[in-house]
Amino acid sequence: MGATLGSGSIRMRRLGRGAGALGGFVVVTALTFLGLLAITFFIGRVVPIDPVLAVVGDRASQAQYDTARAAMGLDRPLAVQFLSYVGEVLRGDLGHSITTNRPVADDLARVFPATLELATLGILIGVVLGVPMGVWAAARQGSWIDQAIRVFALLGYSIPAFWLGLVGLAIFYAGLGWVAGPGRVDIYYDGLVPVHTGLLLVDSAIAGNWTVFFNALDHLALPATILGFFSLAYIARMTRSFMLDQLGQEYITTARVKGVPEWRVIWVHAFKPIRVPLITVIGLSYAGLLEGSVMIETVFSWPGIGNYLTQALLNADMSAVLGATLVIGSVFILINKLSDVLYRVLDPRSRQ
Amino acid sequence: MSAPLLDIANLRVSFPTPNGRVDVVKGLSLTLGRERLGIVGESGSGKSMTGRAILRLIRPPGRQAADRMIFDGIDLQAQGERAMRRLRGARISMIMQDPKFSLNPVMTVGAQIAEALRVHERLPRRDLRARVTEMLEAVRIHDPERVARMYPHEVSGGMGQRVMIAMMLIPRPDLLIADEPTSALDVSVQAQVLDLIDELVRNNGMGLILISHDLGLVARYCDRILVMNAGEVVESCAASELQNASHPYTRGLIAAVPRMEETRDELPVLDRSEWSGT
Structure with a gap:
């Protein structure tokens, strides 16, 4: 009897550890994913390609350029931009491809x-x-x-x-x-x-x-x-x-x-x-x-x-x-x- | 006197090195009844290789040969690998040195003990479990059912070695080789483990070969002693006669053992020129 009880408690403990591990697993995965988003976002800002220019073309006036820039949300603070980027990604919106002209x-x-x-x-x-x-x-x-x-x-x-x-x-x-x-x-x-x-x-x-x-x-x-x-x-x-x-x-x-x-x-x-x-x-x-x-x-x-x-x-x-x-x-x-x-x-x- | 349990004549074990083959055991002979034989010697004297050679477990490129190697009427050298496997564990078994390395880390203790029996006997699951529990109790493990479900990293060194003993004795072999069974353990549990081996060997009427570098320990637990040096047996005597050993190497070893009542500034150094002949 004592032995069966003992085995039960070992199993319970292993199960408890399993649940804790699962919780930790979800948190760690979410954090890693956030890190990944930060990196892609950062890459998007540092590459020497101007996304505004890519849209308006290089013969646009400064006013047109600024309007497009504001429309794309690029005039907001970086942190705000990052948050909205995360939001977009979570909603499954990854932007529009200029090559295929599709999402x-x-x-x-x-x-x-x-x-x-x-x-x-x-x-x-x-x-x-x-x-x-x-x-x-x-x-x-x-x-x-x-x-x-x-x-x-x-x-x-x-x-x-x-x-x-x-x-x-x-x-x-x-x-x-x-x-x-x-x-x-x-x-x-x-x-x-x-x-x-x-x-x-x-x-x-x-x-x-x-x-x-x-x-x-x-x-x-x-x-x-x-x-x-x-x-x-x-x-x-x-x-x-x-x-x-x-x-x-x-x-x-x-x-x-x-x-x-x-x-x-x-x-x-x-x-x-x-x-x-x-x-x-x-x-x-x-x-x-x-x-x-x-x-x-x-x-x-x-x-x-x-x-x-x-x-x-x-x-x-x-x-x-x-x-x-x-x-x-x-x-x-x-x-x-x-x-x-x-x-x-x-x-x-x-x-x- | 009946035929000996083990009769070995002129056993040689060699390994290749960049400078040609080197003999690590050079013509060892011994006969063993259902008694306790100790093999002592320093590191590299060939004592462990002797143990493995008896089980025919010298792996290539190592090689072993003997004029005679007979266990209980069975010519070990004439047996195929299959027949040897039936003897290993079941009739001749060996306790390994360090439970930290000699137990499989990803199998439960119970599964490893059960396996030792299962490869030799077909038993219903229930009986197998009962035998494992019984064996764990025999090596004085409390709560054997719980321990059987543990993994080697969850047990202490002393307990690990008792698990090892259980594993090697569960098929009830006739000859047990114990290769430095306690040198990886704390001094406090060494005696417990050795007493346990001693008791189980005596009760089951088995033969024991205790391999150790500890002269005192071997003298205490064995009936007869072989002293090995550089692959050769230099001394063979009854344990009680050890004080009268004649070979200079043995005398040197005995002299090196510190004694309670004396005060020495320096332990004597073995003078190898006395017997190495150069």
Whole structure:
């Protein structure tokens, strides 16, 4: 009886700590986001692009210029401007893009899912192949398998993305015809399924339109594999080094002394502790992919955020640049916070 | 006399170095019944490697070989990895040095103890839990059910080492190797842990190899003593005969032990020229 009571109180305490952690988590995330807004706002003020000039043109009179400036609210004190900026962002108003002549928020809602879809598929490939490869290489350290995996991963580090994209297209699309070409879908399927999430695979599945689904998958295959290869290279290398570190630990010997089978020594005793650092690595890789690989998006004419941001930068389209920066920053915050939560779940030592 | 529990002849363990292979154990021989044998020696004398070699746990690029290594009628050198795994833990077990490093940080204490039993015996969950609780009680842990749910970082060093003992004894092995089981612990709990090992070994009629650098400790808890130096056994005697040891290295070690009743300004330094032959 006493023991059951004791266990109940431990559980309650862990639960209480969980609730406290959640509250702290929300506050910290909100503060980080505010910091991000301050940075984008600040960037918007210091870049040598005059937003008023961009609107009125350089032949406007001083009076016209001043009127426009007042209309844009730029004559108010900085603190007031910042507050109204925060308010606008919270209302989902990110300004107007001078390139596309549409609200930036609408543009981002269109381009970000394209990148999200590609990046998610890419990171899945990277994790599903990269982690086992890293573990395998570490378990057979020094063998030819280890060498082969290391060379393969090194290639992922050293081959330029655009080259791989072009060569991939030349071979698998133009040459062999195994995959579809650039773009998200064949042009005659474009806009066929109603947009719910912006993710073509999801939207076409919702619509039950499997022709579009498989066409989109066909288009995703090559760029996602290439992105997957790059994250695989990084993930496999890091996994290998984390595993080697673990395999040298005393508790691995303890497990072997107990007569634990080798697969269990590797996948349970050594792998469990590395899940935490591995999550950081995967999270950062994913965030990197979500930033949009400009090279890959350019080569594959992928209407993603990398492409959008590049175009915006080249056209000095500040609202679009800041909006995209905000989205990318938010993704980083979100992924970091998510890995923090996973830490707590996976590492008993961090649940203090 | 019946066949010994462990019979080793001419055990050698070597590791590669940039200057060629170096033997860390050079032809060790020992026979052990269901008794308590102490192996003493300074750091690097090869005593820990001897313990690991008995379990055939010298990992490549290290190598081990012996003319004879027989445990309870089983030729250890002829066993495959699978057969060795069935022996490890179940029949020969080893207590590691520091519970801070030798317990897996992300598994609960209970899960690690249960695993030691589970890899050798298929038991229903309920029985497994009961055996773990019983074993934790045997190593004098109060409230075993609560401790079983704790993680290694939540227990003290002394308790961690008792968990280690529970883990290594739960499959009821015949031979226990204790590799410096108390050197990472506070002096105040060292004796408790050793008394516990001693009691469990005696009650279960097991053989014990106690590896330590502490001559006094080994003399107190063992029946026989091997003194190792630079990979070789330099002295083998009954614990009670230690005072009459003949080898200069052993004599040097004994002379270096401070005594309660004396006052010495300086402890004597080992004069290695007496036996190293150069």
